[in-house]
Every structure is written in C-alpha cells, then in structure tokens.
C-alpha cells in the first residue's frame with residue numbers, strides 16, 4: 070500500500086488525508102447541551118460550544134445560559150477593571166504633564182545658556198532636546214484635557 074512509507078513525503082500526505090477526513094465528519098461545532106444542534110458560538114467562561122437556546126448574552130460575548138452567565142460577567146468585570154487601571158497609570162493628567170513640561174523647559178534653558186557660555190555643542194543640543202521633550206508633555210497634557 071505504502072511502498073515508501075519511510076519517506077517524509079508519504080508521511081505528510083497520510084497526515085493531510087487524515088486531517089481532511091476528520092474535518093468532514095464534524096463540519097460544524099455542536100452544542101454541548103444539545104448534541105443535535107449547531108453551536109452559534111463559544112462560552113466565554115468554559116469554552117464549550119453552545120447553541121442559540123443555550124447562549125446568554127454577557128456584554129459583548131456569550132456564555133452558557135444559567136451555567137456560566139455569572140462567571141462570564143465576573144471575567145468581563147475583571148478585564149474592564151484592568152483596562153481602567155492601566156489607563157490611569159498611562160496618563161499623568163493634564164496638570165502633571167504641564168508641570169513636567171515646565172521643569173524640562175527650564176532645564177533646557179539652563180543647558181542652552183550654559184552650552185553657549187562654554188561653547189559646547191553637546192550641551193546646546195541637549196538643551197534643544199529638552200525643549201522637544203517639554204513640547205511632547207505639553208501635547209500629552211493637551212490631549213488628556215480633550216479626552217477627559
């Protein structure tokens with residue numbers, strides 16, 4: 070049947086055929102609770118396939134009706150809390166950004182004056198960099214004010 074069973078090519082072909090056959094057997098996912106019914110989606114909590122009758126809508130996802138509803142809701146709350154938390158840490162707020170910008174700007178002025186006094190190109194360019202950094206923080210503060 071397989072005269073050169075040892076060769077890689079035949080092995081690959083054999084696996085491919087097996088894969089196609091098993092896929093034809095279960096062309097669609099079935100409901101975990103009704104084995105005759107086609108599933109419309111996957112439960113957010115347990116990952117089982119569920120049909121239209123068994124699916125309870127939990128915000129933007131679905132869960133097993135009366136089985137996983139609560140837990141899926143808890144998962145959603147947890148995710149939302151994490152998103153809120155990370156947003157708080159990411160943006161310093163308008164006031165903090167402006168204060169930071171002022172300090173960086175003053176530092177830039179000092180570096181620039183000192184750079185020209187000492188005729189040091191490195192200090193001069195560092196002063197310019199400080200101005201750019203201050204500009205970024207002013208922009209961040211401005212953006213924060215718009216979104217809040």
Ligand SMILES: [Zn+2]
Nearest residue numbers: 112115133137
């Ligand atoms: Zn479930």
Ligand SMILES: [Zn+2]
Nearest residue numbers: 100103120123
């Ligand atoms: Zn069902």
